[in-house]
Amino acid sequence: xxxxxxxxxxxxxxxxxxxxxxxxxxxxxxxxxxxxxxxxxxxxxxxxxxxxxxxxxxxxxxxxxxxxxxxxxxxxxxxxxxxxxxxxxxxxxxxxxxxxxxxxxxxxxxxxxxxxxxxxxxxxxxxxxxxxxxxxxxxxxxxxxxxxxxxxxxxxxxxxxxxxxxxxxxxxxxxxxxxxxxxxxxxxxxxxxxxxxxxxxxxxxxxxxxxxxxxxxxxxxxxxxxxxxxxxxxxxxxxxxxxxxxxxxxxxxxxxxxxxxxxxxxxxxxxxxxxxxxxxxxxxxxxxxxxxxxxxxxxxxxxxxxxxxxxxxxxxxxxxx
Numbered sequence: 072x073x074x075x076x077x078x079x080x081x082x083x084x085x086x087x088x089x090x091x092x093x094x095x096x097x098x099x100x101x102x103x104x105x106x107x108x109x110x111x112x113x114x115x116x117x118x119x120x121x122x123x124x125x126x127x128x129x130x131x132x133x134x135x136x137x138x139x140x141x142x143x144x145x146x147x148x149x150x151x152x153x154x155x156x157x158x159x160x161x162x163x164x165x166x167x168x169x170x171x172x173x174x175x176x177x178x179x180x181x182x183x184x185x186x187x188x189x190x191x192x193x194x195x196x197x198x199x200x201x202x203x204x205x206x207x208x209x210x211x212x213x214x215x216x217x218x219x220x221x222x223x224x225x226x227x228x229x230x231x232x233x234x235x236x237x238x239x240x241x242x243x244x245x246x247x248x249x250x251x252x253x254x255x256x257x258x259x260x261x262x263x264x265x266x267x268x269x270x271x272x273x274x275x276x277x278x279x280x281x282x283x284x285x286x287x288x289x290x291x292x293x294x295x296x297x298x299x300x301x302x303x304x305x306x307x308x309x310x311x312x313x314x315x316x317x318x319x320x321x322x323x324x325x326x327x328x329x330x331x332x333x334x335x336x337x338x339x340x341x342x343x344x345x346x347x348x349x350x351x352x353x354x355x356x357x358x359x360x361x362x363x364x365x366x367x368x369x370x371x372x373x374x375x376x377x378x379x380x381x382x383x384x385x386x387x388x389x390x391x392x
Contacts, residue, residue, distance in 0.1 A: 077117025078140040164217020173349035177321025211263035214270035271385035272299035282307035
């Protein structure tokens with residue numbers, strides 16, 4: 072059996088994986104060799120950021136299991152993989168603490184109007200402008216997976232009322248006031264002071280927050296996207312910010328990355344924009360390797376794996392609590 076890796080591992084991480092499967096071959100392909108080596112893999116762990124021959128991989132019939140090193144699955148859930156028998160698991164929840172940290176920075180930065188004050192600071196101006204509160208407000212969490220559940224935990228200490236939607240509206244945490252099916256999203260938007268996106272990118276969620284849906288949001292509310300850029304129609308978002316329908320927004324992801332120089336987002340009012348760094352963490356590779364090793368142990372033992380993913384929707388099946 073051959074395990075092919077494509078995430079930034081070092082020698083100690085490879086040794087840790089090898090210790091779990093001492094009789095199997097472990098190869099670090101990196102981004103440079105993943106296109107060449109992926110067709111030879113029985114097990115693949117990583118996140119290829121370069122084109123790979125998925126048609127060839129699936130047709131070869133060798134690959135049995137994909138362990139994504141990211142929570143977002145659009146990098147590997149291409150049509151031939153979705154239609155195949157290949158087992159797919161995600162890294163949902165592995166970086167949930169870091170995503171929660173960054174989400175709170177974007178949300179509070181917009182609510183407290185930090186872009187306005189940063190601009191004033193650059194101009195050496197001492198100004199005051201109205202701000203908004205997070206405490207005692209209603210927050211919508213769209214997607215209650217690993218990241219969404221951790222976000223709900225963090226938000227709960229601000230005495231917020233949390234409304235959530237999910238494709239599998241089960242196992243409602245006690246600090247979530249309502250957990251509704253995904254197709255009831257439109258019902259909660261007019262009730263929320265802030266809305267946070269934590270859903271995967273798939274054919275259902277692409278363009279989900281268009282002009283119509285943004286228009287359903289409560290006037291003066293805030294939208295934060297920690298998921299994938301194409302979930303939000305950026306032109307509609309900028310229109311809503313410029314018109315004042317939305318108080319502000321926070322984006323860690325954009326439709327095109329890096330963001331083009333001519334994008335209207337650069338000049339959108341009260342927008343906190345970061346370059347897809349929400350999952351950054353000094354222990355990210357260690358955390359991912361620990362997770363993969365536990366799933367690899369389970370795989371070899373014939374036990375159920377963590378985060379087995381619905382390949383059509385792109386997120387893990389729920390596990391009964």
